[in-house]
Amino acid sequence: MQPVFEVRNLKRAFGGLAVTNDVSLSMAPGDRVALIGPNGAGKTTFVNLVTGNLAPDSGEVRLGGETVTGIDAIGRVRRGLVRSFQVTRLFLDMTPAEHVALAVLQRDGRSGRLFGNFLSMPDVMDEVGQLLGKLGLRELMHRKVSEIAYGQQRLLEIAVALALKPKVLLLDEPAAGVPQSDTGRIEQALADLPADLAVLMIEHDMDLVFRFAKRVVVLAAGAIIFDGSPSDVTQDPRVREAYLGSYANASHAA
Amino acid sequence: MTMTTTNDLITQTPAKRRFGGGDLIGLSVILALAVVGYFLFPTNLALLTRIIAIALLVLSLDLVTGYCGVATLGHAALFGAGAYAAGIASAHYGINDPLAMLAFGIVAGAVAGLVCGAVILRAHGLPQLVLSIALIHLFHEFANKASSWTGGSDGLSGIAPSALIGLYEFDLWGRTAYVFGVVLLALVFALLRLIVRSPFGMLCRAIKEDPVRIRSMGASPKAALMKMYVISGAVAGVGGALNAISTQVVGLDSLSFTMSAESLVMLVLGGTGSLFGALTGTIVFMFFEDVVSAANPFHWLTMVGALLIAVVLFAPKGLYGTAAAIVARRREAK
Numbered sequence: 001m002q003p004v005f006e007v008r009n010l011k012r013a014f015g016g017l018a019v020t021n022d023v024s025l026s027m028a029p030g031d032r033v034a035l036i037g038p039n040g041a042g043k044t045t046f047v048n049l050v051t052g053n054l055a056p057d058s059g060e061v062r063l064g065g066e067t068v069t070g071i072d073a074i075g076r077v078r079r080g081l082v083r084s085f086q087v088t089r090l091f092l093d094m095t096p097a098e099h100v101a102l103a104v105l106q107r108d109g110r111s112g113r114l115f116g117n118f119l120s121m122p123d124v125m126d127e128v129g130q131l132l133g134k135l136g137l138r139e140l141m142h143r144k145v146s147e148i149a150y151g152q153q154r155l156l157e158i159a160v161a162l163a164l165k166p167k168v169l170l171l172d173e174p175a176a177g178v179p180q181s182d183t184g185r186i187e188q189a190l191a192d193l194p195a196d197l198a199v200l201m202i203e204h205d206m207d208l209v210f211r212f213a214k215r216v217v218v219l220a221a222g223a224i225i226f227d228g229s230p231s232d233v234t235q236d237p238r239v240r241e242a243y244l245g246s247y248a249n250a251s252h253a254a
Numbered sequence: 255m256t257m258t259t260t261n262d263l264i265t266q267t268p269a270k271r272r273f274g275g276g277d278l279i280g281l282s283v284i285l286a287l288a289v290v291g292y293f294l295f296p297t298n299l300a301l302l303t304r305i306i307a308i309a310l311l312v313l314s315l316d317l318v319t320g321y322c323g324v325a326t327l328g329h330a331a332l333f334g335a336g337a338y339a340a341g342i343a344s345a346h347y348g349i350n351d352p353l354a355m356l357a358f359g360i361v362a363g364a365v366a367g368l369v370c371g372a373v374i375l376r377a378h379g380l381p382q383l384v385l386s387i388a389l390i391h392l393f394h395e396f397a398n399k400a401s402s403w404t405g406g407s408d409g410l411s412g413i414a415p416s417a418l419i420g421l422y423e424f425d426l427w428g429r430t431a432y433v434f435g436v437v438l439l440a441l442v443f444a445l446l447r448l449i450v451r452s453p454f455g456m457l458c459r460a461i462k463e464d465p466v467r468i469r470s471m472g473a474s475p476k477a478a479l480m481k482m483y484v485i486s487g488a489v490a491g492v493g494g495a496l497n498a499i500s501t502q503v504v505g506l507d508s509l510s511f512t513m514s515a516e517s518l519v520m521l522v523l524g525g526t527g528s529l530f531g532a533l534t535g536t537i538v539f540m541f542f543e544d545v546v547s548a549a550n551p552f553h554w555l556t557m558v559g560a561l562l563i564a565v566v567l568f569a570p571k572g573l574y575g576t577a578a579a580i581v582a583r584r585r586e587a588k
Binding site: 074078082083085090092101102103105106107110112113115116117164 | 449457463464467469471472478481
C-alpha cells in the first residue's frame with residue numbers, strides 16, 4: 001500500500017549532539033504504530049521535526065506522496081498531519097463544543113467568517129454532537145474546559161484532532177496524567193479511531209502500547225534501533241539493553 | 255436508546271448562546287442611557303459626544319487587547335488617523351459631507367491598524383508594548399511635523415461638516431453630533447457583538463489563550479490578528495472621525511501616548527474581553543474625571559488614581575467583569 005507518511009534519513013543535531021540521527025520511517029493508512037524510547041531518546045525532537053516546528057539539518061518528510069519538509073507546521077496540519085499534546089493544550093475559558101466547532105470550521109476554511117454563530121450551523125453542530133458523543137463528552141459540551149476532569153480534557157484533545165480529519169495522527173502520550181480509573185475510556189477512544197487513519201503514538205505506558213500498537217518503533221540516542229511487532233520488541237537484545245531491560249526482567253520475574 | 259438529532263442539539267442549546275441575548279439588552283441600555291443623558295445634561299452634550307468617541311476607541315482597543323491578548327499602549331494612533339483623515343478631507347479638500355468624512359476616517363483608521371498591526375505583531379510581551387509606544391510617538395511626531403496638513407501643535411481647524419444627510423445641521427448645542435454619535439455607537443456595538451460571537455471571534459479568543467495550539471489546528475494566529483487589527487482600526491477611525499466632526503478641530507492629543515494609556519486604563523476599569531466592559535469603563539472614567547476635576551481642580555488626578563487602585567485591587571476583572579462574575583456565580587448557586 002502507498003505510504004501516507006514517510007520520513008527519510010532525518011537528521012538534526014544541537015551543537016555536536018545528534019538528537020535525531022538518520023531516522024527513516026514509513027506508515028500506510030490504517031497503521032497503528034507506537035514510538036517508544038527512554039527519556040532523552042529524541043522522541044520530542046522527532047515529533048517537532050515531523051510536525052514542522054523544528055527544521056531538520058537534512059532528510060525529508062513526505063505526506064501523502066508530497067514532500068513537506070519545507071512547509072511550515074500550519075501547512076502540514078492543513079495537509080492532514082495532526083498532533084495531540086503530551087500536556088493538554090486546550091482553551092480553558094472555552095467549551096468542548098467551541099473547541100470541536102473551531103476545528104471543524106478551520107478544517108473547512110470557515111474560521112475567518114465574521115458573521116454567524118456555529119451554534120446555529122446545523123452541519124457544524126452535527127459533527128460537534130457526533131464527535132463529542134463518541135467520546136462521551138456530549139453532556140459537557142457547554143461547560144468550560146477548566147471545569148471538566150483531566151481525563152475528559154485528554155478525550156477532548158482527541159476529539160479536536162479528529163475534527164480536523166487527519167490522514168496521520170500523532171498522539172503524544174494520550175493517557176499521560178490520567179487516573180487509572182479513566183484510562184479505559186481513553187483506550188476505548190483509541191480503539192475507535194477511524195480504520196483508515198495512520199496513527200503514531202508516543203507512549204511510556206507499555207501496557208497501553210502492547211494493547212494499541214500493531215507495530216513498535218524504538219528510538220534510542222536519536223536513532224531507530226527496532227522496528228517490528230510488539231511481540232518481538234521485548235525479545236530484541238538492543239531494546240532490552242536500551243530501554244526495556246527492567247520491564248522485561250520484571251515480566252519474566254512475574 | 256434515544257437518538258438526539260442535530261436540530262435537538264441546536265434547540266437544547268440555550269437561546270442566549272445562539273442569538274446572544276445580550277445584544278438586544280446591550281443596545282437597549284445604550285439607547286436608554288443616551289436618552290437619559292440627553293435630558294439630564296442638555297447643556298453638556300459635547301461631553302457626552304466626546305464620551306461616545308472615546309468609547310469607540312476603547313471598544314476598538316478591546317478587540318485587540320481584550321479579545322486577542324495583544325499588549326498595546328499606542329492605540330490612539332488609529333483613533334488619531336481617523337480624526338485627521340476626516341478633518342483633512344474637510345479642511346483641505348472641501349469634503350464636508352459627514353458620512354463621507356466618516357468613510358475617510360474608517361479607511362484611515364483601518365490603514366493605520368494595518369501598519370500598526372504589521373509592526374506590533376512582530377513581537378510579544380514587553381517588546382510588543384515598547385513597539386506600540388514607539389509607534390504612537392512616531393505618529394504623533396509625524397502629525398506634528400506635517401503641520402501644513404495637520405496644523406501641527408495648533409491643531410487642524412477649518413473643519414466644516416455640512417448638514418447630516420442634508421437635513422440636520424451641526425448646531426452649537428451639539429444635538430446633531432450627539433444623536434449622530436449615539437447612532438454610530440449603536441451600529442458599531444451591534445456589529446462588534448456579531449463579530450465577537452462569529453467563528454472569527456471564537457478563533458481570536460482561542461489565539462489569546464494559546465497561539466501554539468491554534469497553529470496545531472492549522473490556523474495562522476498572525477493572519478487572524480492582522481485582520482482583527484484592521485477591524486479595530488476601522489472602529490477607532492469611526493471614533494476619530496466622530497470627534498473631528500463634532501468638535502470641528504483635531505489636535506495632536508488625539509494621537510498621543512496619554513490618550514492611548516487612558517484608553518487602556520478605561521478598558522481595565524470596565525473589564526477586558528467584553529464590549530460591555532469597554533463601555534462601562536469609558537463612561538465611569540470620563541464621568542468620574544469630569545466630576546472630580548470640577549469639584550477639586552488641584553487634586554482630581556489623585557482621586558482618579560485612587561479609584562483605579564481600588565478597582566484593580568478589589569475588582570481585578572474590572573467593574574463590569576466583576577459584576578458579571580458575581581451574577582454568574584449566583585445563577586450557578588441557584
